[in-house]
Amino acid sequence: MLKVNKRAELPKDREAIIRVGAILCSIVCAGIVLAVMGFNPIQVFREIILGAFGTQMRIQQTVVKAIPLVVTSLGILVAFKMKFWNIGGEGQIMMGAFGAALVALNLPSTLPMPVMLLCMAIVAIVFGGIWAFIPAYFKAKFNTNETIFTLMMNYIAIKWVTYLQFGPWKDPASQGFPRIATFSDNAVMPKLFGIHIGWIIALALVAIIYVFINHTKKGYEITVVGESLETARYAGMNINSIIITAMLISGGLCGLTGMIQASAIEKTLTANISNNYGFTAIITTWLSRLSAPIILVVCIVFAGLLQGGAYLQIAMQVPASVADMIQGIILFFVLGSEFFLQYKVSFAKSEKTTIKEVA
Amino acid sequence: MKQEIAIQMRDISKTFGDVKANEDVNLTVYEGEVHALLGENGAGKSTLMNMLSGIYTPDSGSISIHGKQVHFTSPKDSIALGIGMIHQHFKLVEVLSAKENIILGEKGGFFTKGKELSKKIRQISDHYGLDIDPEKKVYEMSVGEKQTLEIIKVLYRGAKILIMDEPTAVLTPQEIKRLFQIIRNMRDKGCAVVIITHKLNEVMEISDRITVLRKGKSVETVETSKVEVPNLIEMMVGKKVSLSIEKKNIENKRVLLEVDNLRVINQEKKNALDEVTFSLYSGEILGVAGVAGSGQKELCETLAGLVKSDKGRIFFEGDNIVGKTPRDIIQLGIRMGFIPEDRLGMGLVGTMDIVHNIILKDYQTQPGFFLKREDSTAKANEIVERLDIQTPSIYTEVKKLSGGNIQKVLLGREIDSEPKVLITAYAVRGLDIGASYKIYDLLNEQKEKGVGVLFIGEDLDVLMELCDRVMVLCNGKITGIVNTDEVTKEEVGLLMTGGSLEKEAAHVKSK
Numbered sequence: 001m002l003k004v005n006k007r008a009e010l011p012k013d014r015e016a017i018i019r020v021g022a023i024l025c026s027i028v029c030a031g032i033v034l035a036v037m038g039f040n041p042i043q044v045f046r047e048i049i050l051g052a053f054g055t056q057m058r059i060q061q062t063v064v065k066a067i068p069l070v071v072t073s074l075g076i077l078v079a080f081k082m083k084f085w086n087i088g089g090e091g092q093i094m095m096g097a098f099g100a101a102l103v104a105l106n107l108p109s110t111l112p113m114p115v116m117l118l119c120m121a122i123v124a125i126v127f128g129g130i131w132a133f134i135p136a137y138f139k140a141k142f143n144t145n146e147t148i149f150t151l152m153m154n155y156i157a158i159k160w161v162t163y164l165q166f167g168p169w170k171d172p173a174s175q176g177f178p179r180i181a182t183f184s185d186n187a188v189m190p191k192l193f194g195i196h197i198g199w200i201i202a203l204a205l206v207a208i209i210y211v212f213i214n215h216t217k218k219g220y221e222i223t224v225v226g227e228s229l230e231t232a233r234y235a236g237m238n239i240n241s242i243i244i245t246a247m248l249i250s251g252g253l254c255g256l257t258g259m260i261q262a263s264a265i266e267k268t269l270t271a272n273i274s275n276n277y278g279f280t281a282i283i284t285t286w287l288s289r290l291s292a293p294i295i296l297v298v299c300i301v302f303a304g305l306l307q308g309g310a311y312l313q314i315a316m317q318v319p320a321s322v323a324d325m326i327q328g329i330i331l332f333f334v335l336g337s338e339f340f341l342q343y344k345v346s347f348a349k350s351e352k353t354t355i356k357e358v359a
Numbered sequence: 360m361k362q363e364i365a366i367q368m369r370d371i372s373k374t375f376g377d378v379k380a381n382e383d384v385n386l387t388v389y390e391g392e393v394h395a396l397l398g399e400n401g402a403g404k405s406t407l408m409n410m411l412s413g414i415y416t417p418d419s420g421s422i423s424i425h426g427k428q429v430h431f432t433s434p435k436d437s438i439a440l441g442i443g444m445i446h447q448h449f450k451l452v453e454v455l456s457a458k459e460n461i462i463l464g465e466k467g468g469f470f471t472k473g474k475e476l477s478k479k480i481r482q483i484s485d486h487y488g489l490d491i492d493p494e495k496k497v498y499e500m501s502v503g504e505k506q507t508l509e510i511i512k513v514l515y516r517g518a519k520i521l522i523m524d525e526p527t528a529v530l531t532p533q534e535i536k537r538l539f540q541i542i543r544n545m546r547d548k549g550c551a552v553v554i555i556t557h558k559l560n561e562v563m564e565i566s567d568r569i570t571v572l573r574k575g576k577s578v579e580t581v582e583t584s585k586v587e588v589p590n591l592i593e594m595m596v597g598k599k600v601s602l603s604i605e606k607k608n609i610e611n612k613r614v615l616l617e618v619d620n621l622r623v624i625n626q627e628k629k630n631a632l633d634e635v636t637f638s639l640y641s642g643e644i645l646g647v648a649g650v651a652g653s654g655q656k657e658l659c660e661t662l663a664g665l666v667k668s669d670k671g672r673i674f675f676e677g678d679n680i681v682g683k684t685p686r687d688i689i690q691l692g693i694r695m696g697f698i699p700e701d702r703l704g705m706g707l708v709g710t711m712d713i714v715h716n717i718i719l720k721d722y723q724t725q726p727g728f729f730l731k732r733e734d735s736t737a738k739a740n741e742i743v744e745r746l747d748i749q750t751p752s753i754y755t756e757v758k759k760l761s762g763g764n765i766q767k768v769l770l771g772r773e774i775d776s777e778p779k780v781l782i783t784a785y786a787v788r789g790l791d792i793g794a795s796y797k798i799y800d801l802l803n804e805q806k807e808k809g810v811g812v813l814f815i816g817e818d819l820d821v822l823m824e825l826c827d828r829v830m831v832l833c834n835g836k837i838t839g840i841v842n843t844d845e846v847t848k849e850e851v852g853l854l855m856t857g858g859s860l861e862k863e864a865a866h867v868k869s870k
Binding site for chain 2: 215216217218219220223224227228230231233234235236237
């Protein structure tokens, strides 16, 4: 019979062994599945890595995919640090993109690019922030459940942009296609080293959020509120204002992702601009154990899997779903290892062995 | 007198990670005896009993019940053998009746056989001299009744061996008397009763034999009639401890805090506090006694500004502080060390280190946007040294420290801020004897400095010894404020249940 006991405390090296073990298990397991499907697992893994990091262009593509993940994950981190389960990243990205489009489509195309981009970014941050502020306000005032609330806000945002795309914002020049007009050139982010400057923003934000959480009074307050609401109250913190500030930052960062994607990738607003980043970021944030520098690493690995998976499709005629499956297997093991980090599973001894021990 | 052995645990060991919770522990309990399991916090009492009730499996050693060797893999096995555990926190469903709670989780038919059940419950009650109304809902019951119900619940399942984990913690002295009578009845009917406790007076009163555990090992089993309290303490602690709290009378007392006709309405729209009027003087320790949930928590939180009062005024050095924010009140010099059951719930952040817990009360007065740690680091070092806190470093997560050391961090921080009023609630809850006395000394030190200490306590003996005056709360009302020199423990106990005394309204001595 299996018995499950809660672990008291795990030494650091044992923790590392379990984590590395989980990743190895996932690779072996994914390999078996691939072999059963008739692929050579080693070749598949090689192609994924080559596809993600094999050439300069592929690396650029991987980075482009990592940027929105990093920025969104940082936003999610701020909320999660407070134990505010913001799963509304999708909606906040969407509203941020909407805000950016609102600026890009309405301000004159003669505006200098930096001014245009700055305006877009600010409005995107504000819009994303507002989308997160609404559930935060209700949480602070009426103690509503933020998980459901933020989730529902996603659908409102997505449907709103869909409505715009098919209705009032439909580009008359698109010959009936339901798409919104492309941004003018001054509303598109410039490139540096072949990648749009979002990567600089992402790197800067990693540093800023790290400092914010670990070295500022607000960051400290957010952490205390997350760890113990009662203690925060007792220390005289203004909890409602902390919740709302943190959510404004969280939503603002997600909104910024929306602006980056709209400006640099799509060059317009579309209803699928959030591309699941809001949900994927929950996983990457959790895997990084709420640490900004680790988010950077985790997101690049994740983006590599996405990019490598897409390459796999072309290189080996493997369906894209295989890459998704590998990703799923890895997640299953890595997240599953959390259980073994907290609990110890042992076999209950049978009657016989006990008697032996006594004798 | 030849008695049958009910429980025999031999050479029991159990390790959690690096911690040896039990090491070669031996315990023998006879039928028809009350056996006390005594030991400081972390001595391994609960671990041992959890193995007896099948929650944990021992790493090595053997357990025999009624002479037969057993091996439990789940609590079900232990219940089947007639072992019943009564936990400190009752496991009852509030909205159900006593009867329904008793059969909860039992296998059986789809329909509950109401009448038959009531009859059986009454039989058990009569047999052991218990008193309960099977139809009464749990939420209408007093704490004592709930405990009786828990006892009947395990007896109904055929328990002949009862394990009680700190059964008196939540009871009034009168209820404790009744409980002890029930325990004696059960003993006389041949049950074996194991009581886990650290209240020595109760051990002396109720038990037949005592097994003392220390640091996971069984030190000795003795007959209660042949030992004295000081011997027991020596066995528990491992060395002689002088247990005296000195009570000095401080001169020139002045009023620090004046509470006038305070009323607090809680979330259930009931008066958590009503007509509360008292004064706290400098250089005194004012004790607050009362059954758990009599309004102590609300009183602390209202004074600290965490809860809004619905009526009444609170004067601090002459100024009304009602309506001020917790921040303002902290700055006035009113400090609260509120230690709830889980100790880390309010006051400390368990996952943060000592430095970051010290910073909690200081950071808001720092100028600027960034968090400055230098002062707090120095302060943490100072507090660790001054209060002799056992910790690997000041960067150790607080939750990894032992209970006594956690308490010292909390008290150290509050004392360090040189408060004028110090509110402590359950300051020694869960602490071992040595650590408790250290805390009492610290509080006395504060009192001598002229601080007004409000001490919310549980143990009446300690309240009587430590405090200058004791204020008794019952259902949110003050039933009396007495000078501890002038009343007996029993009189205070009477006040706790809502009685009144002739010599109420104690005057403050400041000769």
